[in-house]
Amino acid sequence: MTVQARQIVLARRPQGAPRIDDFALGTAALAAPAAGEVLVRNLWLSLDPYVRLALSEQPGLHGTVPLGDPLPGMAVGEVIASASAELPAGSFVLSRVHGWRDHYLAPAAELQPLSTAAGPIERYLGLYGLTGITAWGGIYGVLKPQPGETLFVNAAAGAVGMVAVQLAKRAGARVIASAGSDAKCSWVTGTLGADHAINYRREDLATCLAELAPEGLAAAFDNVGGEQLEVMIDAMAPRGRIALCGAIALYDGENYRAGPCNLFAAVEKHVSLTGFNAGFYFPQAPQIIADLAAAEAEGALVHEETIIEGLEAMPQSFIDLLSGASRGKLLIRV
Ligand SMILES: NC(=O)c1ccc[n+]([C@@H]2O[C@H](COP(=O)([O-])OP(=O)(O)OC[C@H]3O[C@@H](n4cnc5c(N)ncnc54)[C@H](OP(=O)(O)O)[C@@H]3O)[C@@H](O)[C@H]2O)c1
16 A cells, blocks of 8 residues: 655745745655554644744754755644554554654654543643643643742743643632733633733833732743743742743744843842753653643633644644744644
8 A cells, every 4th residue: 555645845944934935745655564663644733833943954952854854743643554563553643753744654663652532632732742741841840839929921822821821820820921912812811811911012021020020920931032031030039930941932043042131130039940841741641631631620721722724724824823823722634
């Protein structure tokens, strides 16, 4: 059996924000699986900001996609042909690399088997996957908010941010959030339960934080980096804790690893900055997923997914994700 896979490939290395011509639709002929391999039909593809880093030539854990190669990403799919006793045809699997395509061949040992018992399978790309585990790790693993503490979350209407806001509220914190439009801010307060939301595109973040938290922030969850991280460091209370989750404001630039210019303020105020990587929490995934499911069952956790149809829509959806046009977790149904 030969399958003609369709895949989104890198046509041109983006300069600044990605443009639609940076991507192209390609094909690849896939043979029948060799011993130990499976052929998978992807059902759901995840859109994640870190993929932008793999499109650049900057060094980092993400690697660099060669021109003409398919993009890497997370996906859930169904095994349609198998030469592995561990993953027979009909199994559902998660891949952390074979996104952005409709079919792929891979060694069964590289894939994570999934059960449909916990609800819709696409959840493993969102709440029960990278973004939910990231939010859990940043809030409960790093920041450990105490009741009554004031905690700030930026990019709060995004996939990680929306879960982080709600977990912080569940821990009893007072949550100040920021997002890039008035509509997003209304949703962050009205649906997610944040106490205040700042539209950083219209309002001055430093001024708003000074007004809303005159004693300073006890904790902050940073998805954005760059100038927002500098504002955050200045807004921290003595002994404040910052969880460094991402730096999306820098991903289109020439040095996404650039540091804040006011780091010494952290020394003066005894503020801790803790970087964290969700991968370090994957061994705890079953317990984390159980806790997220419990939060949902308590009514303390809303998870919004924006579903876009078809592989061809993926490049534009990725551009929309990075530019802030979307809300919640963005998924492609293949
Ligand atoms: N540490 C880890 O293991 C880990 C794992 C997953 C994700 N992450 C990081 O977590 C962050 C959020 O990821 P996500 O998947 O949840 O994406 P997301 O928040 O759903 O989407 C990105 C959002 O970032 C905001 N944004 C984009 N450019 C910005 C800028 N220049 N300034 C301020 N906000 C900007 C936009 O929302 P607005 O409309 O609000 O601007 C956009 O919707 C990213 O930095 C990502 O790399 C880290």
